[in-house]
Amino acid sequence: MSCYEFRSQFIDGHWKDGSDSQASSDVDPFSGALLFEVRCASVEDVDAAYSAAATAQRSWAATSPAARSIIFRRAAEIVERRRTEIVDWLIRESGSTRIKAEIECRAVQEGMLEAASIPYRTTGLILPIDTPDTESRVYRKPIGVVAVISPWNFPLHLSHRTVGPALATGNAVVIKPAEETPITGGLLLARLYEEAGLPAGLLNVVTGSSRTIGDAFCTHDIPRFISFTGSTEVGRRIGRLAIEARVIKRVALELGGNNPLVVLDDADLDRAVEAATLGRFLHQGQICMSTNRVIVEAGIxxxxxxxxxxxxxxxxxxxxxxxxxxxxxxxxxxQFAQNMKHIEDARSRLRQVVGGDPVGTVIPPHIFADVENADPLAQTEMFGPILFVIKARDEDHALELANATEAGLSSAVFTQDEARGLRFALGIEAGMTHINDMTVADMPFNPFGGEKNSGMGRFGGDWIIEELTTTHWVTVRRPARVPVIS
Known part of the structure; x- marks a missing residue:
């Protein structure tokens, strides 16, 4: 089995270079080695990708559930065969540790198997109706063409969690991966699905500068849905562009987090420590669900x-x-400079209990203790190996502190009293809360998303089917029935 080769764009089943005059370099974050030269996409390439998607989608929507489902089962088998190659790309391009790359590869494979079931779960309804001789039906149809803008931190998974369900529900897709991860954020998925036999035009990838193609990607007339994962600032802009476009688009936005892990006074401390350590420092803390603050009751x-x-x-x-x-x-x-600035700021006024100097681009884990929840650093999403520990007076104060943030993505609470944990979890203002587990959790069949400034919409399971389809209400009025006279 040969290794994949790439060109910088994948449009209508063809591998080509972008037509913009700009080029960018794809670099290994750890070694600095050049991985790939990217010829950037132009606005004309974006238009070609959307046009190809719209054309291909019409026939794809009419295919049988079996014809769609088999593509995802094949793709999952290919991921298994190419696991070593995929993991290697994630390590080299996105700076993933091997632990994280294995998790991400497995998540994509599980997402493909989940997508294989979606064609059979995209169902309509027959509704009660009071009008005589009339039937009320609700048909569920693909939304059309879906635009995906994915980030660099979990590039393969955070692209695929929309790509798989979108294709499975009968849509076509155009991906714009992060400029720094063109392969793992998009081109690798295109290769996998091409090998699985996905018809040309249904999955397209345009790589390049957001300054050049970003607005055109969001405001183009063809896509009806924009899936974005990234910062709250950029998410706000994409939301505005979607509403202000000539053809209004739906959006799903998964944005920043400031995720609390709360340790109540009856918690299993060893389990809580394990969860805080892995939940903060996996992938150097560069995960939207990472534990940003650990809030601990005073007694323990x-x-x-x-x-x-x-x-x-x-x-x-x-x-x-x-x-x-x-x-x-x-x-x-x-990212390196931003994290070092945060560390220097924290050292100037907070108590550091774990730390060290960077070696190259690797910053060792840092912990700052006795932090006030209102401290500007504690209220900032740390996209790096930096953790703040905060003391709460009691359970009520811990809940107050957990909710005292503009974000509301993930959260966790530790207690050996399940009823207490559930009561506390339901009081947290977040899209997700895990009792006696870390804040980092994502499964393809569960609802994933945030509250407050952490976004809108839900990924996963039946929730993403709802996002990626539209309902069409149809009534059928039949001729009045003539009473039978005996």
């Missing part, structure tokens, strides 16, 4: 902090390709 604060410090001091950091590495490189120079 010192004991918990001592165990957390001991555990995090043992966390392996360095070469992301090494099997035991949990913390790898900052993704790029901008």
């Amino acid at each position: 604060y010192d004991a918990f902090l001592a165990r957390l410090v001991s555990a995090v001091e043992q966390v392996q950091h360095g070469d992301p390709a090494s099997s035991g590495t949990l913390v790898g490189p900052a993704f790029n120079a901008k």
